[in-house]
Amino acid sequence: MKNILLPVIIIIALASVSSAQQKPAFSSQTYAGMVTGEATTDLQLQTINGLSWKQWFAGAGVGIDWYSFRSVPLFASVNRSFFQKGKRSLFVSGDAGVNLPWVEERLYTLDLVYRDSDLSPGLYWAGGLGYRFGVGKADNALLFQVGYSYKRMQEKVTSNFPCFSPPCVPVTETYDYRMKRISVRVGWGF
């Protein structure tokens, strides 16, 4: 967890320093899109809010990702624009953070077997290439982005089998899910 939080702290600190030195402005990006991988194609929603300065943007993001298991990525994000021409530009982005499960922890009964699950967070990271298309006044823009996204979570399933006298030892199985997807999304930024 410390490893995941560290980039967030660094980026926020950098943004703060930048703010103090170069008068950066508040900036926001909100996306909707799809993630597609081996298992399925599902919806994703994200909002990233932070500071922009020259070609740079750094912020903290949160979203909902329905791929396989609903989860909430919480991450730090950095963008850099290039090939700017008028209100249009390309940008690359990198996100890193934690993937928080948001799945019902199920109690499952099969005859005399009782099972329940305990989900734990894992790593989230993503990277992509985007196109920024400025519209209207100020810095409003449509955002298009294609990239790669990884999320991980673990599930510990405990099964209690018929046991004829206590203490009874449950059976545990640990599932490790590492999900790799292509991310395609559109958004609005300012």
Add this chain to the structure above:
Amino acid sequence: MRKTIYLLPVLLGLLFSSCLKDKNTMTYTIMVPVYKDKAEVYANIKSNPARGISSPGKIFLYGNYIFLNEVDKGVHVIDNTNPANPVIKTFIDIPGNLDIAVKDNMLYADLYSDLVVVDIADPLNARFVRFLPQVFPHRIYSNGFMSDSSRIIVDWIRKDTTVPIGSSRRWGFADVYILSNSGAGGQGLSATGNPTGIAGSMSRFALVNDFLYTVNMSQLRSYNITDRSNPSYTSASNLGWNIETIYPFRNKLFVGSATGMFIFSLGNPASPVQEGTFSHVRSCDPVIANDTHAFVTLRNGTVCSGTSNQLDVLNVTNISSPQLIRTYPLTNPHGLSKDNNQLFICDGAGGLKLFDATDPGNLVLKKTIEGIETYDAIAWNNNLLVVAKDGLYQFDYSTPFTLVQKSKLGITK
């Protein structure tokens, strides 16, 4: 250059397409059985060198000796002449053992699905006498394996295994189940009031005069033990599923199941007759009783299911129609024991609890010993034996409603 840039997303997609395979794994434990020939196993059912306690199970108090089950392994023979300093004297190897009972120098024990008889006239020099097959048919399988006609499982080797699984979330059963059983001792005065043989409330064996009664998952079985070394089957009663414990009192048997308590009359000891039933929510329910009241602990967890963790006190004056007097909430009660007006309850992770049971309709909690996970107890002659997850405790309760620890035989890893 510009064209190249615009094609970058496509190129990225192609680049990453080989990296889109989810990597999902499941890690589970396989239990691999270690077999021995039956002849070799029977030859080893004798007093072997003492060993440390690692997984304490049910207990049976017999004179100055405590017989403590080592789950699935056998029986520790403990010299308890001085309760402040109990000494493990020997270990009787009985693979698959969970339950024990002793009568007139004969030890009756389960060996997986079989019942074995061991001569303990000299507890330090026990010897195997005979076995009865298929007394506990529900235990023929263990961890998904079964012993065959010539071999018996004597040990298990654990192997952690990680395998890839499909791309979607699933709950697959591990290839091999762990059906781990263990027991805990408790109290219960045998029907004859014989102070030299006391079983716990978690017991599946009950001794009444010349009969041994056993409960398996669905049946109450009777065995004539007039010839102590040669039990002979006399009858069986089907009780439904999930029978857990049996407790004798005078000419009655109280049977605890996951769905209720059954009361059997021993008018004909060879063939007990069901006379009363008390149904309750699904849960596990050890029971003890006296002439007027039955004390039933209900707990959830494991196969017990349900959400109840409580003590039910019943009026059993009319055994054909037990009446609930009052329910007391508890943490996760298991075995229990009663001596006069002192009621001892092993409340699982809630510790050991001592109630004033002068008025069964108004029990008063007098003492709680926390920090130990308790399973069963035997209260006898001001000495309380308590089996806990971390060992065998003994307490003095000669001063009413106080518990003074005398000793502890801890587990060895």
